[in-house]
Amino acid sequence: xxxxxxxYFLAVGIAFGIxxxxxxxxxxxxxxxxxxxxxxxxxxxxxSAVVCGWALNLLLRKSNLQDLDGQVMRLATKxxxxxxxxxxxxxxxxxxxxxxxxxxxxxxxxxxxxxxxxLILVGALGGAFAYGxxxxxxxx
Amino acid sequence: xxxxxxxxxxxxxxxxxxxxxxxLVYGGKSFGMSTNLETMCTLxxxxxxxxxxRTDWRARQWxxxxxxxxxxxxxxxxWLLDGGAAVPLNPEIAADLQALGLRDAGTAYAPGQLYSAxxxxxxxxxxMLLGGGxxxxxxxRYAGGCTSGHAITGLSxxxxxSLIAAVAFFAGGLATTYTVLPYLLxxxxxxx
Numbered sequence: 001x002x003x004x005x006x007x008y009f010l011a012v013g014i015a016f017g018i019x020x021x022x023x024x025x026x027x028x029x030x031x032x033x034x035x036x037x038x039x040x041x042x043x044x045x046x047x048s049a050v051v052c053g054w055a056l057n058l059l060l061r062k063s064n065l066q067d068l069d070g071q072v073m074r075l076a077t078k079x080x081x082x083x084x085x086x087x088x089x090x091x092x093x094x095x096x097x098x099x100x101x102x103x104x105x106x107x108x109x110x111x112x113x114x115x116x117x118x119l120i121l122v123g124a125l126g127g128a129f130a131y132g133x134x135x136x137x138x139x140x
Numbered sequence: 141x142x143x144x145x146x147x148x149x150x151x152x153x154x155x156x157x158x159x160x161x162x163x164l165v166y167g168g169k170s171f172g173m174s175t176n177l178e179t180m181c182t183l184x185x186x187x188x189x190x191x192x193x194r195t196d197w198r199a200r201q202w203x204x205x206x207x208x209x210x211x212x213x214x215x216x217x218x219w220l221l222d223g224g225a226a227v228p229l230n231p232e233i234a235a236d237l238q239a240l241g242l243r244d245a246g247t248a249y250a251p252g253q254l255y256s257a258x259x260x261x262x263x264x265x266x267x268m269l270l271g272g273g274x275x276x277x278x279x280x281r282y283a284g285g286c287t288s289g290h291a292i293t294g295l296s297x298x299x300x301x302s303l304i305a306a307v308a309f310f311a312g313g314l315a316t317t318y319t320v321l322p323y324l325l326x327x328x329x330x331x332x
Contacts, residue, residue, distance in 0.1 A: 001202060006205055009167060010209040012160055013208060014212050016160050018223075021213070021221075022148040023152070024227045024249075027249055028255065029237070045157070046292070048151055049158050054296055068168055071168060073166065078302050080300070085304040088282025089307070093309040093316065094272075094320075095278075097316035099269060102286050104286070105210075106273075107173075107208075108210050108211065109214060111210070124177055126273075127276060127279070129189075132192040
């Protein structure tokens, strides 16, 4: 990967981190408030992101614009695996409510200096490793 | 100009997240943060234990850079944009949380018991962070994505698996926050 391309992805990540911290999407308190329907804030963030995502999706489908490599741009599709989504998703939700952090904000919180979040990262790495080990035996 | 130092409203953050999605697609990639967990397992030698980790991490370098950027963004926002300022919670929610022992609810970014140095000497904090983190990592990889890959990208692209996953994220979180979490918080808070 070229140096310019490396900086591009680093810059996108920096923008993401700033948005996560400044919007409170990385705040345990905001996540708790969301699950208790105390504010429109988190629903507004995700809802408006998805509405803008729909617009982006529509634009890409109509226009066939190309990316930096000259490929036609499309949003990613997901494997049609509903059972894994339901079971894995529920497990993820339990962890999200307890730690207040999803995988992106983990790095943002560490960068911000909330050091105990290292334990969330260690736990999450352990979880991803355990999934890799157990995957052949789990329902999918 | 003062306003960028204040907490950002949802109608700024949501479109900004969609712009990040667009920037990644323009770079020829996709938006998904939890795959990095598996890439780091690969880097740590997990390929010796499971087929799943025998991948070429170089193909995921771009994503590790986004991850590194997410950390740097946290650093920048914290120190230059007052990112650690109190989150303006609903006062009723803040009062509930204070009654549950989280006394900095409404006056901090995150609960001190979990996110400050106090956590290192609090057994329940260690359990919540490590155990909860485990469930986040395990569940996200089992589901094939987290909030960024499923709830944002997948829903934007009308993916049924993502709708199922997003509903499950929410169901798991709701069930936990109303049943188990109050007990965990009771042990998290010293009766002082």
